[in-house]
Amino acid sequence: MxxxxxxxxxxxxxxxxxxxxxxxxxxxxxxxxxxxxxxxxxxRLYWGEYGSNNDYAWMAVGSSPTQGYLRFGDTRIDTTGFLGNWQDSEGKTKTWAFPGWATIPSYYSxxxxxxxxxxxxxxxxxxxxxxxxxxxxxxxxxxxxxxxxxxxxxxxxxxxxxxxxxxxxxxxxxxxxxxxxxxxxxxxxxxxxxxxxxxxxxxxxxxxxxxxxxxxxxxxxxxxxxxxxxxxxxxxxxxxxxxxxxxxxxxxxxxxxxxxxxxxxxxxxx
Amino acid sequence: MKKLITRRALVTSATLGAGGLLTGCDALSRNPAFQDVLGLAEDANFVVQRALGDRMELASEYSRADISPKFRANGTRNPDTIDYNASAAQSFADWQLRLTGLFAKPQSFSMASLQSMPQRTQITRLDCVEGWSAIGEWTGVPIKLLLDLAVLAEKANFLVFHCADRLGGRPYYESIDLLDAYHPQTIIAHRLNGNALPVENGAPLRLRVERQLGYKHAKYVREIEAVATLDNIGAGKGGYWEDVADYEWYAGI
Structure with a gap:
């Protein structure tokens, strides 16, 4: 053997x-x-050493009062209901990027x-x-x-x-x-x-x-x-x-x- | 072929599973004992980072070309109190930095006296707990010089930075231990990118404690108190965000 x-x-x-x-x-x-x-x-995501709101983000999740969106470079994708603008289990509209069902804890902390x-x-x-x-x-x-x-x-x-x-x-x-x-x-x-x-x-x-x-x-x-x-x-x-x-x-x-x-x-x- | 798992069963069980998991996580997250267990990891971060690293290692310094075009301001943008506005009206010429608590020679420093001391200029990166970073050139007095002038007492273990701003009605403050206090890059800064510190970035004085996250870098500093323990300051956790939102006192990660 x-x-x-x-x-x-x-x-x-x-x-x-x-x-x-x-x-x-x-x-x-x-x-x-x-x-x-x-x-x-x-x-928001950046390339390089630094990056904050005033700098160019290659990817960002954002929201307006009625819409959530995902932006890659110059391409904006409507993600209402899923990213940036969604309803919690009580039907309240939230504008965080990822919805509560995807995060731990489900509330923002x-x-x-x-x-x-x-x-x-x-x-x-x-x-x-x-x-x-x-x-x-x-x-x-x-x-x-x-x-x-x-x-x-x-x-x-x-x-x-x-x-x-x-x-x-x-x-x-x-x-x-x-x-x-x-x-x-x-x-x-x-x-x-x-x-x-x-x-x-x-x-x-x-x-x-x-x-x-x-x-x-x-x-x-x-x-x-x-x-x-x-x-x-x-x-x-x-x-x-x-x-x-x-x-x-x-x-x-x-x-x-x-x-x-x-x-x-x-x-x-x- | 007989289907073992129907689509409906899959979706239902996934939903139930995720829901159960989330409810469970939230309950655990709100449980103080469980929080203590999770907190062990933060203790480990502190112990391991302090043990493995060179305790006086300098944070990376950059060149002028690396500076962020706009240094983001966060937290209080303007304390906007009567006293603060009056001082701002005369470009903070009357601002006093008080050293109180466990010093043999507690004293106050005027802006003019601070500016006449040996200065340190460093181009460093600020990392916010939220995730963003900004690079700026800071000029200020090393905290060590002030501690030597006021003669820090043996009993002192922490420095508490009391600020002129209030957030949500509570005074902002922060604290660091003596290891960070004596670090060469720990300065009380009065200039940003070659100009007087702007109000939104903490005029006239702010703490720079490189190697820790942004919320430790107290703005609008008017008093440095040397203490043996943090228990009697604020709610006892060593800083505004530590008291209010349960952020870690050690913010090296």
């Missing part, structure tokens, strides 16, 4: 993966919703939003670090996520992309390993997006910047870091939506059961 197969667990998902998955799901949900509370305090955000940011960051260390240690990353030579073949990438685009998902029970699109998504999320979320978050702290100016410098300034924090958050939302769609298409009950109890690993055909 080779070293690798000795280390291969019997379970489809390792315990560390399962714990992290659910801790992370909770963290990301709270971080997103409390983050939207913080965004509501100043719903920057102080409370920040407290939720930082608490779960700590758990999220510690969780990500432990998961990375554990997943190198138990070879989850090397065995399941590492790109193999066959993954890079153009034909393989093309076939995998076509399958995903047509939402042709195999029943998970028959799947042997991650395909190239899955691998690239997971690598992108775990090693790029999530660390970028943490670093751009830290880059917004004046105390962190004083000690490590490189934090905001690598992102092109504090306001750029804030913009990237926001963009990366919405890429994560996109990832989440696709992830949920795939779970629903590939047998949601089994998928959730396996992510809780581990499930049985199907030995890959060599």
């Amino acid at each position: 080779s070293q690798a197969s000795e280390n291969r667990p019997q379970k489809r998902h390792r315990l560390s993966t399962r714990i992290w998955h659910w801790v992370n799901a909770l963290c990301l949900l709270v971080l997103l919703m409390s983050g939207l509370t913080i965004f509501n305090a100043h719903p 920057l102080a409370e939003g920040r407290r939720w955000h930082f608490f779960f940011a700590w758990i999220f960051s510690i969780g990500l670090t432990l998961f990375m260390v554990r997943s190198f240690w138990n070879r989850h990353i090397q065995q399941d996520l590492r790109m193999k030579r066959k993954d890079w073949r153009p034909g393989n990438i093309w076939r995998s992309t076509k399958k995903h685009a047509r939402l042709r998902v195999q029943k998970s029970a028959t799947v042997e390993g991650y395909n190239v699109i899955q691998k690239l998504s997971y690598i992108g999320v775990i090693f790029i997006l999530l660390p970028v979320m943490i670093l751009t978050g830290l880059a917004m702290s004046p105390a962190m910047d004083a000690n490590w100016p490189i934090l905001s410098d690598i992102f092109g300034g504090r306001q750029s870091a804030r913009s990237i924090h926001f963009i990366a958050a919405f890429i994560l939302v996109l990832f989440f939506l696709v992830h949920i769609l795939k779970v629903l298409l590939s047998g949601p009950i089994d998928q959730v059961k396996w992510m809780i109890f581990g499930g049985k690993r199907k030995e890959p055909a060599r």
Whole structure:
């Protein structure tokens, strides 16, 4: 028996993966919703080091008494009822950017939003670090996520992309390993997006910047870091939506059961 | 194929789930004990930032080319009291900065005496808790010089900055600890971008405490009180926004 197969667990998902998955799901949900509370305090995004009301915002949510809108550059999109002008559960019109159902807390409190955000940011960051260390240690990353030579073949990438685009998902029970699109998504999320979320978050702290100016410098300034924090958050939302769609298409009950109890690993055909 | 999950069931459960989650979060958010738990993270921010960082590291300074075209004013734009307006009418020539509390030699400084002291000019970035930033050039007297002249007592742990403005009927104030008080970039500023400090930005004197968020940078400062504890000042949390809206006293993040 080779070293690798000795280390291969019997379970489809390792315990560390399962714990992290659910801790992370909770963290990301709270971080997103409390983050939207913080965004509501100043719903404008800039590039560069500085940016406030008198400076050009590349993206802004605004409102007039009768209308809410989202502005990207020079393009204004009417978002009445959803962004910038919406009704709360009692039917009262509110003009914050994101509506109460999308924020934590559902009423506007920057102080409370920040407290939720930082608490779960700590758990999220510690969780990500432990998961990375554990997943190198138990070879989850090397065995399941590492790109193999066959993954890079153009034909393989093309076939995998076509399958995903047509939402042709195999029943998970028959799947042997991650395909190239899955691998690239997971690598992108775990090693790029999530660390970028943490670093751009830290880059917004004046105390962190004083000690490590490189934090905001690598992102092109504090306001750029804030913009990237926001963009990366919405890429994560996109990832989440696709992830949920795939779970629903590939047998949601089994998928959730396996992510809780581990499930049985199907030995890959060599 | 039999549908396990109907659209209606999905929408209903999502709505119920989100609603339940939100109600739960709001209830938790209003629960003082839970707030204390969440607050642990803020304590951790303070401890870790102070422990990992160089305690006297300077905040980044910029060049003139980096200055914001317009430095945004926030909070009080004009204290608009009889005393303040009278002083403003004579360009604050009669403004006095009082040093009170735990000093061996409590005293007042006129604007003229402050302007004749050694000055520090720094082009720094202000980060507001709301999310925006502005860069400006500040000139003022390092707080350390004032503490040395008035001889800060051993017992003092904090400086409280009392301001001439009221927000929502309450006097504005802020406080910092001695680590920030002795930091070289912590100054009482009277100039912005080469001109006398405009009224909307805190004329005639405002605190600059780089490395912390904007609400710590008290405007319209007329008194610096040295205290051992913040318990007896305002509502006891160390600042206007801390008392009124539960903002963190330590605003390094």
